[in-house]
Amino acid sequence: MEWLTCGSGYLAGMKLGDRPLVEYTRDRLHREVQRRFGSDSLPDSYELTTTYTPGGQPEQQHLNxxxxxxxxxxxxxxxxxxxxxxxxxxxxxxxxxxxxxxxxxxxxxxxxxxxxxxxxxxxxxxxxxxxxxxxxxxxxxxxxxxxxxxxxxxxxxxxxxxxxxxxxxxxxxx
Structure with a gap:
């Protein structure tokens, strides 16, 4: 298993060999805005997107x-x-x-x-x-x-x- 991090040290994803297990996308404040499990080629993959209030609190979370x-x-x-x-x-x-x-x-x-x-x-x-x-x-x-x-x-x-x-x-x- 390989842990992928971005330049600031936050977890960007994990993969097993060449197979992505999870990927994280963050905004400029390093808040998680998207989490993708699996790859697009897998039928059981899913994607979670998160939006935030102006105060930084979670506002909505949407899944596929x-x-x-x-x-x-x-x-x-x-x-x-x-x-x-x-x-x-x-x-x-x-x-x-x-x-x-x-x-x-x-x-x-x-x-x-x-x-x-x-x-x-x-x-x-x-x-x-x-x-x-x-x-x-x-x-x-x-x-x-x-x-x-x-x-x-x-x-x-x-x-x-x-x-x-x-x-x-x-x-x-x-």
Whole structure:
């Protein structure tokens, strides 16, 4: 395998022998604007193009498989408020302090809001709506063990080792 880099050291592509595996095109700010997997002669090759807002945030991503296209929306403060595509939309809500308070996801087979409760310092807490029996104001060892979307496991050093999805199968992840 051969790694191809441009003059500034950014990854420009990888190939195996003479066969290109992936190629990256960057703009003058070195942001990725195009990623091509495979070659034009292969039926399973695809191309991802990315555009950016004037502030440098991803604005749109388009694939040659339109069902996977995405558009990103931001509020006046630059916080991401929406990721939308043909199969799924996620809307992000924030407190006045700018902390994430919830995510609303809609898809053909799903319409769910996942709240995020926090203490004044911004640490996540068990949400009282979904954990009414919990009087906890902290997570043991300051590690979240579960929320409405995932279950988390950690090794003895506190590193996340497993993240299990609790949302029904068949949901498209973005």
């Amino acid at each position: 498989h339109p069902q996977l296209n995405r558009e990103y929306g931001y509020d006046e403060g630059g916080r991401m408020v929406r990721i939308s595509g043909p199969q799924q939309t996620r809307e992000y809500r924030y407190s006045e302090a700018g902390r994430l308070t919830g995510v609303h996801t809609t898809a053909a087979n799903l319409d769910i809001t996942l709240p995020y409760a926090t203490d004044p310092a911004g640490n996540r807490l068990p949400d009282p709506e979904f954990y009414p029996e919990s009087s906890s104001t902290v997570w043991a060892d300051n590690r979240i063990t579960e929320d409405m979307q995932y279950r988390y496991r950690y090794d003895r050093y506190g590193r996340l080792t497993e993240k299990t999805d609790r949302i029904p199968e068949g949901v498209i992840r973005m």
